Amino acid sequence: MGRKWLLVLLLIGFAMLVTAGCSKGNEKSVSQGQVNSPLNIKVLDIGQGDAILIRTAGQTVLVDTGDIGTKDKLVAYIKKEGITSIDKVIITHPHADHLGGMPGILENFKVNQIYDSGQTTTTALYRKYLSLVQSKKIPFTVVTAGTEIVIANDVKLKFFAPDKPFITTSDLNNNSIVVKVIYNEFSMLLTGDAEKESEERMVKTYKTELKSNILKAGHHGSNTSSSPSFLKAVAPEAAIISLGANNDYHHPHPSTLKKYVEAKMKVYRTDTDGTVTVSSDGKNYTITKEK
């Protein structure tokens, strides 16, 4: 073989490597485990905290990871689903009841991308999270309000918060990532622990764009979230509250439940219903309870 051919072969090989590198973005189409509908969202029963598993035929996305004490339960749950790698993990904010399971996730699954609110804190848990992310060289993106990410044909994530400058009137909750899962006519809004200051800002900026079929109740059903103007803009048919039974914070607040009932929303809660599963074909949706 002449030198010229060798050069051509090397160039082709290099081009193939580059292409393979590019294709690991949004078009990834490796299916793992069972997905019975094009979009499946599980608000997992992991006690006091949030962990929401979103699955399409091609992608697995985890929004928050529950608290430190339920880390093994979360890992076991995801393994049981037949999942070995997670395409995207979204950490709404670095409080322990959202970030606590992350070391377990990073030690047990291949995580391809992390989306973070960009808020920092000084806890040992947060430092462990950052050092694991660095040592595993996981791509780490700080979310900006307005960003959209496609996760499957016709399924996208749209971020409404945190916006800049950060809200400083409260703690980390108010700069939580807020993300809407949109699949054609269906949508579900995941709000982390965003409180009324963040809700007011989103209503002002995004108005009717917030409208969603289902709301993951802000801050575990606390009365610091679910403000009337926000509920009016989102106008959900159902709310799912993620919380632990007999929790120390007395979540959900009776006044929040009253608002939901008055707005004729169906209310689901992980402390009494177990894991709550939402399935959609992009037009219709079903909500099923574990218990």
Ligand SMILES: [Zn+2]
């Ligand atoms: Zn929380």
